[in-house]
């Protein structure tokens with residue numbers, strides 16, 4: 326099953342290109358689902374079927390289904406146990422019910438539940454292609470960093486909490502009348518943890534990739550470059566860029582000639598910035614592309630730009646995270662493409678804490694849990710080179726290093 330995610334700055338054409346790619350996939354006879362994680366669902370509008378979409382996949386045409394994730398419903402299903410517990414605690418300390426309900430709604434919950442829905446669809450076995458129309462870049466990055474980050478907390482908090490609850494239960498329940506979480510609360514958290522781990526495995530696996538949609542404008546390009554680096558930092562593969570809303574050359578007026586020239590300059594930079602990735606071009610149409618046929622045409626025309634690449638095939642992009650062992654040392658290689666273009670080297674920071682590596686790039690940080698074999702070794706060198714962060718680990722006992730920095 327192929328999973329394709331589309332992200333990019335607001336308004337660049339993410340929904341249009343996602344819907345078009347999905348229509349293309351369906352036209353090949355592949356069972357295709359396009360779903361949006363963006364609260365401002367506009368897929369229904371793009372397909373011309375309105376906003377009346379249910380939270381279950383709705384058929385648009387043969388093999389093509391569209392779904393707007395109902396985060397609220399998924400929230401209720403998965404969180405009800407935990408919320409029930411939180412409500413009982415708040416009730417004990419005298420918080421009124423309505424205020425308490427507000428308090429138990431976690432910021433960012435919508436995004437988590439969009440991911441859980443994506444997982445549910447992916448494991449259902451009903452789809453050959455799942456296309457995800459993501460929210461604008463910043464939210465997508467937050468969304469894609471979530472499974473690992475939440476997993477990190479849950480792995481550390483759950484065992485401690487369980488122990489504490491066991492020890493304190495008799496004391497606290499008597500003393501303050503504060504209810505203690507029952508096993509069902511923990512079970513709900515464990516389930517959440519496992520499902521998020523699955524989401525993470527699915528989205529960072531070889532059959533999933535992210536495409537960045539942009540328009541040929543400097544500000545848009547700058548953001549797109551940063552998102553390439555950041556997506557790689559979090560372990561996602563970016564397999565191409567769609568440059569959308571390109572003004573076709575021609576005509577005789579200066580206004581148009583000015584835009585064509587300006588966009589052309591930026592397009593040159595797009596090619597240079599995303600070296601090694603296909604940059605598909607999509608022209609500004611005279612009307613808004615609405616409906617399956619229009620959308621499919623937009624996608625077909627764009628992908629035809631790089632005719633040798635099948636836009637639905639599994640990409641050959643290497644995994645962003647690899648380890649390589651030579652003799653006594655092992656090197657962790659984390660792709661950070663495009664990095665030099667927007668951050669100075671000293672903005673890449675590395676920290677080690679036991680079995681964890683904290684990698685900070687600009688404003689983004691990833692806590693990477695090291696494989697057991699590496700956790701026992703010490704870091705003997707780190708450098709940024711060739712679009713990668715390379716961290717070398719050596720056995721604790723050796724004094725000589727083959728690589729240092």
Ligand SMILES: Nc1ncnc2c1ncn2[C@@H]1O[C@H](COP(=O)(O)OP(=O)(O)OP(=O)(O)O)[C@@H](O)[C@H]1O
Pocket residue numbers: 333334335336337338339340341342363367460461569570571607608609610611612613614615623
């Ligand atoms: N190549 C194109 N030619 C003409 N109109 C286009 C093209 N691409 C997108 N549009 C139009 O531009 C508008 C914005 O596109 P779209 O909704 O796909 O962007 P988006 O990135 O999903 O936006 P948002 O960030 O709000 O979700 C829509 O009205 C769409 O029909």
Ligand SMILES: [Mg+2]
Pocket residue numbers: 339340341363367458
């Ligand atoms: Mg959109």
